[in-house]
Amino acid sequence: MLQKAPIRIGNVSGATGDHPHAMLRMVRSGNVDVITGDWLSEMNIAWNAITKQEVDPNLGYENGFFEQLEECLDGIMERNIRVVTNAGALNTEMLYRKVQKLCQDRGYGDSVVAAVLGDDVSDIVMAEGGKALPISHLDHPDQSLSDWGFSPCCATAYIGCWGIVEALRAGAQIVICGRCTDASPVMGAAAWYHSWREDQYEELAGSLLAAHLIECGPYVVGANFSGFKSFLQDLVDLAFPIAEIDGTGRCKISRTEEGGGHVTKNTVIAQLLYELQGHLYLNPDVVADLSGVSVETVAENCISVSGVRGLPPPSTTKVMIAAKGGFQAEATFYINGLDVQEKADMMRRQLENAYKNSNFSRLSIELYGTPASNPQSQQEGTVFLRVFAQARRIEDISIHKFKIPIYALRMQSYPGYHMNLDFRTMEPKPFMEMFPALMPITAINHRVEMSNGTTCKIKPPSHTQTYPVIRPSSDALHPADLLSFGPTKFTALGTIVHGRSGDKGDNSNVGFFVRNEDEYEWLRSLLSVATFKKLLGNDWFKGNTDRRVERVEFPGILAVHFNNSRVLDNLNGGIASSDRVDGLGKGVAEYLRSKYVDIPLLFLERGSI
Structure with missing residues (x-):
């Protein structure tokens, strides 16, 4: 039997306000089956909450998506491209109706538009101050919502991909979501295309990783990359990424023909380490075990990623409560x-x-x-x-x-x-102010409404597994004697070590990796939790007993990651309320790469990054 060709999914937005013509370029030169885009973050969820409550109840969605769709709707319909977005934000139904009208006005009234709903759980959270469903803090389970001291004005749950799958199976051309997970649009498109079941965890986990790699748009094409000097002249007006996902869930990452930048093994590893949760990447539909992940070059601007394992999803999902x-x-x-x-x-x-x-x-x-x-x-x-x-x-x-x-x-x-x-x-x-929490998936009314009158209720996962809130963390097992690597020079860590950092709410994460296999034993032996805290210097707040560091290793990509996605409470409240200039933690890795350590001369002789 002939194997079905991989699905080609192009991402056209990594955040609100991303390139205003990325969708048009993807339509024009991406040769894709599905276009996805991530327009949401904790920052603009907060903005949309303020806009909807204080400016206009008909707003609260990301109009940047709509403006891009207007520009290239004809090309999308001519090429029969599906579009899946989370730009519904806090007013999915209003954007859904606006897109419906656009299609009708352009003569595409027969094309089906779908709204994936259920992420707005404000009624549950705000019922008697959350007493209807006891809610505790995501990172500090001993802290409950009732102790928070703020009055919630909205709450959004991170819903999974199966509403998107059902919408596409029912014939939707354009699917509008609100606060689904960042990966859900890509996962939903892949599961629809390959007809996966909810228990095909290996395949779903592969698509989760593919989504993670392209969801930040140009990041995987050379933006926010510590090795940027290697192709500095090409880093202007960057291209957007494409994921090819086959029936087994394995993926290849490439880019549009238009635009600058490069997809390389190192840009992919850097993005892989960005905003991770450690070895286990939790999602409402699957948990991806990344401990064995590997990355290989297939061709210029084409990188393959494999080695991910799939596990059953947790019984809970993240909910972000705003006040x-x-x-x-x-x-x-x-x-x-x-x-x-x-x-x-x-x-x-x-x-x-x-x-x-x-x-x-x-x-x-x-x-x-x-x-x-x-x-x-x-x-x-x-x-x-x-x-x-x-x-x-x-x-x-x-x-x-x-x-x-x-x-x-x-x-x-x-x-x-x-x-x-x-x-x-x-x-x-x-x-x-934001309060991240966990909510039982069974409490969410996940459903689909379609412009052809079809409605569908999405069942919660039939099989789940419990995962610890405090994830495994350890220093290097059998670390090498650092003196065994020979003479050293006291110089910047980033001379030979790449890094990438980001945020998850109030927490920052940092991943480090090296270019050569024989350098990895030195890196993993050097970067203990104690050394990491020392490198943070005055940014390590010893007086805060709630702060902790979690550490894991990724030998397949020569990486050490802190702290299982989190340097807890490092961002003073998260981007919505932080007093830090770098409230998103983007610059933490570059700061740490500038700190001096003893680096073996053998490695320095190979040249700096």
Whole structure:
């Protein structure tokens, strides 16, 4: 019997606001069966919550998807391409109706549009403050929603792929989802195309990994990649990725013909390590065991990934609960010349005195950067001091409580005082607090509505398995003596070690990998949990007893990963409310790669990354 050709799935969005013509390019040069896009993150889920509640109840979806669809709908229909998106965000039904009307207006009234619903679990969570269904924190099970101190305004559950599968099986051309998992659109497309059952865990796990690799768009094509210098001139207007998934779930990653960048073994490994959960990648439909994963070059811009194993899904799924956290404002001061630390200390004391009677819930005053020695321009010798404040009530951070006290300091400040003149940042704006939790999948009303009148209720998984909240973590088993690698030089870790970091709510994760097999024994022996904490330096908050590091190894890709996806509580609340400049943890790996360690001369002689 002839084996069915692999399905080709092209991703056209890694986040809200991604390339505005990526879908058109994918239609034009991707030669794909299905187009997917990830428009959601914890950040714009919060934005959409504010928009829907305070601006217009008919909004709350990602209109960027709709604008791209308008541009290339004719090409999609001519080529019979399916489209699956999570751009419904917090108002899936409104976007669903808007897409229906677009199809009708363009003469495609017979084409079926579907809405996958059930992710909005606000009614469950908000019933008596969550007492209808006891809900505890995802990372800290001893903390319950009732102890949170905020009043939830919305809650979205991460639903799986089977609503998408059923919609496609029923003839849908365009499928609109809300907060499905990032991987669900790709998994749903592959399961539909290959007619997989829900218990084909190996195949589903393979498609989960394929989805993980392409969901961030250009990241796997050379963006956010520590080896970017190897093709720096090509990193302009990057291409978007394509996953070819065969009937066994194995995949090959490539890219559109249009655009810059490259898909290489190392760009794929970097993306594989991004925002992981350790060896076990949990999903509502399957758990992918990545401990044996391997990556190989097939051809230029074509990389194969294999070795993933599939396990039954958990009985729970993640739910993100949002609440109005209050209001925030900030200001930036620039410092240059001599005595930078003393100038910053002077400004800090003045600010603390100005705000000594404030009712802020958070006040952060932080110095960023180090000036160049003997700078050749004022720019080279300038750093900045950022003051950031939050308050539960707008009156506690009003112009008179935050902005005017800063104005009052202008004429009594350090020598050379100057500040950012965009004074709008000093006016209060709302922010959201997020509470990640787990919810039984059986509590979710997962269903499909279609423009042809078809409706379908999606059953929860028939077989599940329990997985520990605190995942396995250990230092290297039988580490090598670091002296056995010969003479060393004290230099930056990133000279020969790649890294990638990201966020999961309030937590950051970091993965490291090397280019050559004989360097891996050194890497895994060097990077213990203790060494990792030491490398974090002042960013390791020893006073927070809730913080922990989880460590795993991936020998098939020569990688060490911290901390089983999480440096817990590293981002001060997550992107929706963090006071950190890098609230998404994107720069953590690059910071750690810049830290000095003893590197064997044997490895340094091979050249730097």
